[in-house]
Amino acid sequence: MTFTHRPVLLAEAVTSVLGETTSSEQQSITIIDGTFGRGGHSREILKHLNQHSKLIAFDKDLQAIAEAKTIQDPRFQIIHESFASMAEQVPSDSIDGVLLDLGISSPQIDDPSRGFSFRGDGPLDMRMDTTRGQSAAEWLAVAEQKDIARVIKEYGEERFALQIAKAIVARREQGDSLTRTGELASLVAGVVRTREAGQDPATRTFQAIRIYINQELTDLEGGLRAAFHCLKPGGLLAVISFHSLEDRIVKQFMQGLSKVSVPRGLPLTEKQMPKPLAELLGRIKPSEEEVKENPRARSAILRVMRKIKSVPEGAIS
Structure with missing residues (x-):
C-alpha cells in the first residue's frame, strides 16, 4: 500500500531556509533538512540550489531513508540519524540554512503497522x-x-x-x-x-x-543547539512545529538567542552593548486555503531566525 505525504508550509519553509538568494546568485551553499520524511521539502529545496550547492538530510525512519535513496542527485546526501546529531556530522559554522519539520509524517500516521x-x-x-x-x-x-x-x-x-x-x-x-x-x-x-x-x-x-x-522533545532541544552551532553567521534556521510543547521549546530557544542580558545600571555606551546571537525573522501560519486543502496543517507554526554570531560549543543551554 502506498501512503502519501503533503508537506506543510512548503513554499514558506523553503523561502525561509534559503533566504533571498536565487540559484543564479549562489556561490556554493549547504542546506540541512533535518527531517526528510517523504522528501517534500528536500525535493523543493533541490529545485532552488545551483549545481555547486549541497543538501544534507537526516531521518530516523527506515522508510524515509528508503525514499531518500530514490533521489539520484549528486548534490543530495541522506544520513540515518536524528537531526540532534547534526553537529557530529558537519563542522561548526559551515551551514547556510537548517529546516526542521517536526512531528510525524502522514505515512507514519496512516500506516497501521507503524502503531x-x-x-x-x-x-x-x-x-x-x-x-x-x-x-x-x-x-x-x-x-x-x-x-x-x-x-x-x-x-x-x-x-x-x-x-x-x-x-x-x-x-x-x-x-x-x-x-x-x-x-x-x-x-x-x-x-x-x-x-x-x-x-x-x-x-x-x-x-x-x-x-x-x-524522545522527540529531548531531540528537539539538542537539535536546536546543534543547528545553531552548525550555521554560519548569517545562516537561517526555520522550524515548523505542530503542538504547543514543541512550539514552546522553539519559541523560547529563539527568543533567548535574540536577547542580551546586561545588569541594570551598568554604564555602557551603545557601541559597548553586547550584541544578540540571533535575530528573529518572524512567525508564519498556514493560509486558510492550505488548511482547507490539508487539515493536518491547521496547527502548524513556522518560526524563523538568523544567526548573527558564533559562540563556543556548550555556551548555549
Missing part, C-alpha cells in the same frame, strides 16, 4: 526508528504506574493521565498486556470521561507515548 494511530488497529510500536529502543508495547509492559502517568500528563497534557495509567497497570497485572493500538485506544476511551469536540479520547495519550518513545 502511531488509534484510527486503525496495528502493533503498538510507535518507534520512528524500528532498529533501536523499546516499542510502546514493550515500555507499557514494564513501566511503573507513576512513570506512565507522568508521561501522559506532561507530553499529552491529559487531565485523566493517572486514571489511564492505573487502567493500563491493572490490565497488565491481570496478565493481559497491551500489544495493539486498538486495545490501547479502547482502554483510554473507557477511562476518559469528557471529550473535546472533534477529538478522539485517545489523541493525547497516543501523542504522549509517541513523544516519549522517540
